[in-house]
Amino acid sequence: MTKLREYVERLFKKEPHQKETIEQIIEMLSEKVDDLKDAGLSEDEAVDQTILEFGDYEDYYIPSLEKEKRRYRRLKTIHHYRNDLVFASLATLIIIGMLVLLNILYIDQFGPWSIFPSLGLLFWPLSLLYKWLNRRSGD
Amino acid sequence: MAISSDIMRGHLEGIILKLIIEKDRYGYEIATTIKKQTGGKFEIKEATLYALVQRLEQKGFIRSYIGDKSFGRKRRYYTITEEGKVYFALKKAEWLELKIILNTLWEENHDQVA
Helix, strand or coil, X not given: CHHHHHHHHHHCXXXXXXXXXXXXXXXXXXXXXXXXXXXXXXHHHHHHHHHHXXXXXXXXXXXXXXXXXXXXXHHHXXXXXXXXXXXXXXXXXXXXXXXXXXXXXXXXXXCCCCHHHHHHHHHHHHHHHHHHHHHHHCC | CCCCHHHHHHHHHHHHHHHHHHCCEEHHHHHHHHHHHCCCCCCCCHHHHHHHHHHHHHCCCEEXXXXXXXXXXXXXXXXXCHHHHHHHHHHHHHHHHHHHHHHHHXXXXXXXXX
């Protein structure tokens, strides 16, 4: 039965599945293995046939979960955008911090010059924030 | 000729419900019954079947319980709920209508005058 378990777990590795779902599938497949054994097959043969006939990942998704799959994909991109945003914000903070520090250490006739590059830099996280919010409210 | 799963897709939920209404069945039994009843002309992929069964259960159209059959082996049986019966009736009505429509469209017919 461990072979069956390994097979199912590998098959569903691609997407985050609830453990419960996988357990249910394994349970149903074990019932089939039992039936096949009753019909005279050996344990190994029964497991092999069950795996062979199960179909693949696409068969599991096609009928029911198209919508959920799409939602999941969208979630992934939102997640992506959020990561981008976090990265951009941190990077911007660090760079602005350095600029301000430089500005303080070397005050010259230009005054608080660090404001100008900082403003420009701010558009990086801002544009990502805009994208992220747009994505999130979409659909 | 094997029927492509594309064509069957929209009907599978109803068909599974029908089989469960007939009597409580376990997962693999549904697959074998479909194969048997169609004389092997249509075989449902088990991956597809289990996905649908799980979804029907999530929606509350069927319920499961552990029952045991011969040899003392435990099996998870599925049984219909009241909501499931209603949903099945809807699906069935839909099918009856679709049958008429497809018949009309597929068969040769002299343009009907309304």
